[in-house]
Amino acid sequence: MAAPSTLLGPSLQVHSDFVDQNNKRIVLALQSGLKSELTWALNALTNLSFKEKDEVRRDATPLAKIPGLLDALLQVIDDWRDIALPRGLVKRTPRVRLLGTNSLVTGFGNENKPLSSNDVVRNPSMGPGSSIIEASVQKSTTKTHPSEWWFKEDGLFNLDDEGRAEKQQCAVAASNIIRNFSFMAENEVIMAQHRHCLETVFQCIEDHIAEDEELVTNALETVVNLAPLLDLAIFSSSKPSFIKITEKHAVQAIMGMLKSSVKAWNFGAAELIGRLIINPDNEPFILPFGPQIYKRLVDILSLPAVDAQAAAVGALYNLAEVNMDCRLKLASERWAVDRLLKVIKTHSVPEVCRKAAIILESLVAEPQNRALLLAYENAFAEILLSDGKYSDTFARILYELTSRPSNKVATTRGVWGM
Numbered sequence: 001m002a003a004p005s006t007l008l009g010p011s012l013q014v015h016s017d018f019v020d021q022n023n024k025r026i027v028l029a030l031q032s033g034l035k036s037e038l039t040w041a042l043n044a045l046t047n048l049s050f051k052e053k054d055e056v057r058r059d060a061t062p063l064a065k066i067p068g069l070l071d072a073l074l075q076v077i078d079d080w081r082d083i084a085l086p087r088g089l090v091k092r093t094p095r096v097r098l099l100g101t102n103s104l105v106t107g108f109g110n111e112n113k114p115l116s117s118n119d120v121v122r123n124p125s126m127g128p129g130s131s132i133i134e135a136s137v138q139k140s141t142t143k144t145h146p147s148e149w150w151f152k153e154d155g156l157f158n159l160d161d162e163g164r165a166e167k168q169q170c171a172v173a174a175s176n177i178i179r180n181f182s183f184m185a186e187n188e189v190i191m192a193q194h195r196h197c198l199e200t201v202f203q204c205i206e207d208h209i210a211e212d213e214e215l216v217t218n219a220l221e222t223v224v225n226l227a228p229l230l231d232l233a234i235f236s237s238s239k240p241s242f243i244k245i246t247e248k249h250a251v252q253a254i255m256g257m258l259k260s261s262v263k264a265w266n267f268g269a270a271e272l273i274g275r276l277i278i279n280p281d282n283e284p285f286i287l288p289f290g291p292q293i294y295k296r297l298v299d300i301l302s303l304p305a306v307d308a309q310a311a312a313v314g315a316l317y318n319l320a321e322v323n324m325d326c327r328l329k330l331a332s333e334r335w336a337v338d339r340l341l342k343v344i345k346t347h348s349v350p351e352v353c354r355k356a357a358i359i360l361e362s363l364v365a366e367p368q369n370r371a372l373l374l375a376y377e378n379a380f381a382e383i384l385l386s387d388g389k390y391s392d393t394f395a396r397i398l399y400e401l402t403s404r405p406s407n408k409v410a411t412t413r414g415v416w417g418m
Helices: 018-032 035-049 069-084 132-141 146-151 161-182 185-192 195-206 213-229 232-236 247-258 263-276 280-301 306-320 324-331 336-346 350-364 367-386 388-402
Strands: none
Touching: 018 035, 018 069, 035 069, 035 161, 069 161, 069 195, 161 185, 161 195, 161 213, 185 213, 195 213, 195 232, 195 247, 213 263, 232 247, 232 280, 247 263, 247 280, 263 280, 263 306, 280 306, 280 324, 280 336, 306 324, 306 336, 306 350, 324 336, 324 350, 324 367, 336 350, 336 367, 350 367, 350 388, 367 388
């Protein structure tokens, strides 16, 4: 019998054949521009992409592999972003909308433009004898509450305030589905190599000051999940580009999040940098921002949140492994060593403390850093004698620091390597 905890709370059973039977309909619904169809597709995909933390779905469908689905979801976000910012603030060339260009009635709020003043278009949902003119009169007398627009049988998005709010809700829902996709291992490779997907999420991150906060958070979490497989050079590849973004723009977007006033975005950006730098192909794009990155990561180490410290230590751990220049610049960063020592003494997660100790060991391995780090000899010795978990690491640190013949200052004090 299942444990009681698994029986509590709402649950949803989705038939295993649902996606196979409805994949084309879902894509077409996303592309239709009709409120009811779009809402149905977003709700279905939200349920299908949601996964409990410990849930193992053996019959889970890799949704990113459904032809056209990822692009259709991205188009929902792109449509919102086309109208989200004032025209004067739009930096890039707007995307050309092709959906419905040959139709009298489209889903983009200009359904009456092709009609002359004498034309009448019947509205099927209102029965025979009714028309759009009658429908507009009826709308003016009984205006639907904005929070109930999805209950309408059919309807088109307009570009008034209510229509913009509806578009925004749909974009946030689409970004949440894409975020859910990124947690599924079956989807990672496809999404990390999908230029349109990466361009869209990085553009949302770049515009984090003006963009919807939940949309930005979903975009950041998506790219963090994809980061181990992400090569920033994709932005200059021969793959079709939908939104012009360069590798430099992408890193600048991450730096904007790292310096943001929203703490959760700081942690996510730090984790993202730590994952991206693992790929040597990303080093030429990230290392030019090294001094700014080190300074901000050291600032994050001073925050009381353990998650913040863990993210910063993880990023510094990977950066310190890149090359000698990284280690020299990190060691010269004010407060870097002090705050790494404080993390080792106070952090509750042993793995974070271990990484902080290894960062110090990598710094002291560079001869140019030893004179600077000699000032911390007593602090290193204190941890060596008081904390057995990291005694081996700090014994090696003190050995490197005090017993190397090339270190003239320390030759008379080199007792730790005896």
